[in-house]
Amino acid sequence: MGKYSEDPLWADIEPLPTDEGGPNPLAAIAYSEEYEETMSYMRAVMAANEYSDRVLELTEDLIDMNPAHYTVWLYRAKTLFHLDKDLREELEWLNETALEHQKNYQIWHHRNLIVDRLDDCEGETEFVEQMFVKDAKNYHVWSYRQWLVKRFGLWETEELEFTERMLREDVRNNSAWNHRWYIVNGREAEGVKGEWDEGLRKRELDFAKNAVGKTPQNQSPWNYLRAIVRTAGVPLASLKEFAEQYASLDRPDSVRSSFALDLLADIFAEEEGGKDKAGKALDLLAAKYDPIRKNYWAYRKSQLGLESSTPEAVVAA
Amino acid sequence: MAITDSAADDTLDELLRNKARIIELPDDNNEDEVTGVPFPGNHLRKNGIHHLPQWLQQTTIGLFHDDYNTVSSEALDKTAAECLPHLTGQDNQGIPLNRHGLPHLQRKQHASFLHTPLKGLPAPYAAMDASRPWLFYWCTAGLSFLREDVSMYRERLMETVRPLQNKIGGFGGGHGQLSHCACTYATLLALATVGGLDVIDREAMWHWLGTVKQADGGFRMAIGAEEDIRGAYCAMTAITLLNLPLELPPDSPTREAGLTHFTDRLGEWISTCQSYEGGISSAPNHEVHGAYAFCALACLCILGPPHITIPKYLDVDRLIRCLTTLQTNPEGGFAGRTNKLVDACYSHWVGGCWALLEAAVVGPHEAKQNGSVSSAESRLWNREALVRYLLTCCQQPGPKGGMRDKPSARPDGYHTCYSLSGLSAAQNQYTYNTTASTTDRETGRLLSAFNWKGERASEGDMKGLSVERNDVVELVHPVFVIRFEAVEEARRKFARGGFPVVEGTD
Numbered sequence: 001m002g003k004y005s006e007d008p009l010w011a012d013i014e015p016l017p018t019d020e021g022g023p024n025p026l027a028a029i030a031y032s033e034e035y036e037e038t039m040s041y042m043r044a045v046m047a048a049n050e051y052s053d054r055v056l057e058l059t060e061d062l063i064d065m066n067p068a069h070y071t072v073w074l075y076r077a078k079t080l081f082h083l084d085k086d087l088r089e090e091l092e093w094l095n096e097t098a099l100e101h102q103k104n105y106q107i108w109h110h111r112n113l114i115v116d117r118l119d120d121c122e123g124e125t126e127f128v129e130q131m132f133v134k135d136a137k138n139y140h141v142w143s144y145r146q147w148l149v150k151r152f153g154l155w156e157t158e159e160l161e162f163t164e165r166m167l168r169e170d171v172r173n174n175s176a177w178n179h180r181w182y183i184v185n186g187r188e189a190e191g192v193k194g195e196w197d198e199g200l201r202k203r204e205l206d207f208a209k210n211a212v213g214k215t216p217q218n219q220s221p222w223n224y225l226r227a228i229v230r231t232a233g234v235p236l237a238s239l240k241e242f243a244e245q246y247a248s249l250d251r252p253d254s255v256r257s258s259f260a261l262d263l264l265a266d267i268f269a270e271e272e273g274g275k276d277k278a279g280k281a282l283d284l285l286a287a288k289y290d291p292i293r294k295n296y297w298a299y300r301k302s303q304l305g306l307e308s309s310t311p312e313a314v315v316a317a
Numbered sequence: 318m319a320i321t322d323s324a325a326d327d328t329l330d331e332l333l334r335n336k337a338r339i340i341e342l343p344d345d346n347n348e349d350e351v352t353g354v355p356f357p358g359n360h361l362r363k364n365g366i367h368h369l370p371q372w373l374q375q376t377t378i379g380l381f382h383d384d385y386n387t388v389s390s391e392a393l394d395k396t397a398a399e400c401l402p403h404l405t406g407q408d409n410q411g412i413p414l415n416r417h418g419l420p421h422l423q424r425k426q427h428a429s430f431l432h433t434p435l436k437g438l439p440a441p442y443a444a445m446d447a448s449r450p451w452l453f454y455w456c457t458a459g460l461s462f463l464r465e466d467v468s469m470y471r472e473r474l475m476e477t478v479r480p481l482q483n484k485i486g487g488f489g490g491g492h493g494q495l496s497h498c499a500c501t502y503a504t505l506l507a508l509a510t511v512g513g514l515d516v517i518d519r520e521a522m523w524h525w526l527g528t529v530k531q532a533d534g535g536f537r538m539a540i541g542a543e544e545d546i547r548g549a550y551c552a553m554t555a556i557t558l559l560n561l562p563l564e565l566p567p568d569s570p571t572r573e574a575g576l577t578h579f580t581d582r583l584g585e586w587i588s589t590c591q592s593y594e595g596g597i598s599s600a601p602n603h604e605v606h607g608a609y610a611f612c613a614l615a616c617l618c619i620l621g622p623p624h625i626t627i628p629k630y631l632d633v634d635r636l637i638r639c640l641t642t643l644q645t646n647p648e649g650g651f652a653g654r655t656n657k658l659v660d661a662c663y664s665h666w667v668g669g670c671w672a673l674l675e676a677a678v679v680g681p682h683e684a685k686q687n688g689s690v691s692s693a694e695s696r697l698w699n700r701e702a703l704v705r706y707l708l709t710c711c712q713q714p715g716p717k718g719g720m721r722d723k724p725s726a727r728p729d730g731y732h733t734c735y736s737l738s739g740l741s742a743a744q745n746q747y748t749y750n751t752t753a754s755t756t757d758r759e760t761g762r763l764l765s766a767f768n769w770k771g772e773r774a775s776e777g778d779m780k781g782l783s784v785e786r787n788d789v790v791e792l793v794h795p796v797f798v799i800r801f802e803a804v805e806e807a808r809r810k811f812a813r814g815g816f817p818v819v820e821g822t823d
């Protein structure tokens with residue numbers, strides 16, 4: 001006897017118990033009676049295509065017990081829309097649930113469906129930022145934030161400052177860098193210039209260079225810099241002077257960033273007669289500054305048509 | 318991980334950590350310790366430091382330290398500190414060493430660890446009620462990577478998954494759950510592993526896949542669910558292994574958008590997932606993530622030969638650069654994202670990319686010489702470092718075995734399976750045969766994914782990787798991530814294509 005079987009409200013439903021397929025199922029879960037009963041009623045209402053208030057309660061119960069239950073989430077959304085429910089109320093319930101199960105993917109997809117239908121994102125960016133206090137790199141939350149920006153056209157509002165805030169907190173947070181890239185460049189399909197705009201480009205270059213200044217061995221801003229010049233069609237060599245502040249073949253003992261050396265190798269390779277210098281930079285990476293990737297650096301040399309050299313030779317030279 | 322129904326790796330890791338791992342808690346610690354046995358190789362420990370590879374030497378580890386601490390750098394430093402004693406041989410956790418001084422692969426223990434969940438799970442595993450097919454796959458496939466016989470699970474698995482298969486086609490996470498690409502993929506691979514493919518209703522599967530194909534070329538994970546790159550890889554795996562028609566079923570809603578085939582706009586859609594950093598994200602504009610790189614590359618390797626489809630749709634140089642940097646220093650394993658932590662499951666998700674990429678870059682040149690694209694010559698990555706990470710840091714010591722994300726984590730089926738397939742990627746050689754045909758003339762089946770050959774680690778390879786024969790994992794198919802024999806059986810079984818008038822029942 002359980003919560004549902006004893007409830008007259010559910011008397012008309014014939015529950016569908018779990019079909020385990022046979023007498024010896026593999027990896028069978030010893031469900032609690034409560035879970036088993038609730039799922040049995042869930043299966044029954046889904047089979048009958050029932051969309052009702054009591055179904056909402058049922059889904060709430062199940063989500064409490066198993067927030068990763070994608071079927072129940074999708075059915076709940078369908079039911080809400082079918083009944084034309086107050087979606088603000090749904091969001092309030094979701095807020096509580098989200099705090100408990102932040103890493104759960106389904107919850108964010110559900111939120112996305114609700115807010116899309118509401119056609120109003122009031123309070124959403126603030127809520128999301130709150131979520132980042134616990135985990136500033138949550139993939140689903142960042143994806144949701146991107147969707148908000150696009151769906152509600154939040155490009156010009158406070159998104160840029162938001163990424164600045166996040167990066168001030170942790171300049172190595174690659175998710176925040178990715179979001180910044182999206183804010184700046186996400187509208188090129190709509191004809192809004194990203195890095196192609198000179199003023200904007202300068203702002204972004206300065207921002208990334210500043211981050212390198214604080215943390216030279218931080219890959220995120222280096223990736224960002226490379227992407228800016230590539231996207232804008234500016235020669236890679238425009239970063240040469242900057243990269244040389246962190247790595248120089250003239251001072252092979254005081255390289256401050258392997259990413260700077262890697263970038264220099266690419267810059268040299270594009271210069272007339274620069275292949276040998278590129279090779280030297282790559283040798284330095286393989287022999288001293290990034291030996292775990294020695295095969296990759298050798299591969300890069302081979303792409304330039306250069307022979308690979310032994311580490312001993314590099315160190316001696 | 319990455320392609321469970323619960324999206325990115327973190328989710329599943331979290332899930333396992335919080336609830337489902339309860340069963341794996343050791344009930345007492347004493348039984349776990351194997352001590353004092355004079356295994357050959359133990360003597361190496363004393364002077365082991367001198368033999369450390371260069372990336373583990375103090376001079377390398379000490380490079381580039383700045384005082385600008387953030388949440389990220391603190392987490393990175395903490396992880397390095399927890400791994401170093403294992404990596405350098407100071408702490409072998411009592412695991413017997415091989416003659417090169419690395420811990421042996423604890424085959425028996427890991428096998429028993431993978432058999433355990435199949436026997437049944439306690440109530441807290443209800444948290445995995447929507448991803449149980451993954452347990453079937455991780456456990457059976459992981460066992461097969463250890464050369465364990467799993468055929469005894471055939472009948473039981475076929476019975477177990479029958480209620481998971483929906484009339485409209487595809488498999489859900491459990492009885493009465495919606496069909497889902499990830500659940501379908503995991504069930505299919507588990508069935509292929511034990512030889513139970515007959516239970517699948519191929520025609521219904523074909524119809525259902527037609528409902529998740531999208532007009533932009535990608536696939537949704539389920540009807541009404543998210544569209545991402547896992548969907549594309551999972552769906553194309555099912556279509557190819559089961560030899561379903563490439564034509565969209567007549568009732569597919571995408572036909573209205575002018576699409577006629579499952580492959581329409583698919584390569585182009587995958588292109589849009591390559592981000593500004595060069596890596597691949599779950600869907601356009603999202604952050605680069607190692608797991609999605611594997612899904613993209615494997616999907617392209619289903620569409621055609623690696624040296625043709627990969628460069629056609631992706632900027633290979635930028636992708637390689639991005640994935641290379643995910644191999645972490647000093648641990649030697651892979652992280653899933655830039656500035657994040659090493660985690661054993663990426664040994665597969667990123668480690669599994671290299672065979673595909675190496676075949677893509679060596680392809681055309683080598684093909685002229687002998688018709689096969691080998692990954693032996695071109696070695697883009699550090700296999701030795703990955704092997705060391707997995708053997709020293711990721712094996713749970715003691716009789717219960719299992720493999721884990723990192724030393725401070727508990728073992729689970731997911732990390733055990735993907736650590737083993739990552740080991741296989743590092744230890745063995747995989748070759749693409751460029752002269753084999755890429756499409757079956759009669760049925761239209763895409764054949765490229767069947768043109769891979771695996772070659773076990775040679776004596777020289779083993780020496781280079783500091784392993785012995787019994788530390789080497791079986792050959793794992795680089796596209797479908799099950800044993801080659803299982804792939805071959807699926808290829809032969811459905812070679813004739815079409816749908817039977819009456820579905821066979823045995």
Ligand SMILES: [Zn+2]
Pocket residue numbers: 318326330660661662663722732
């Ligand atoms: Zn993991």
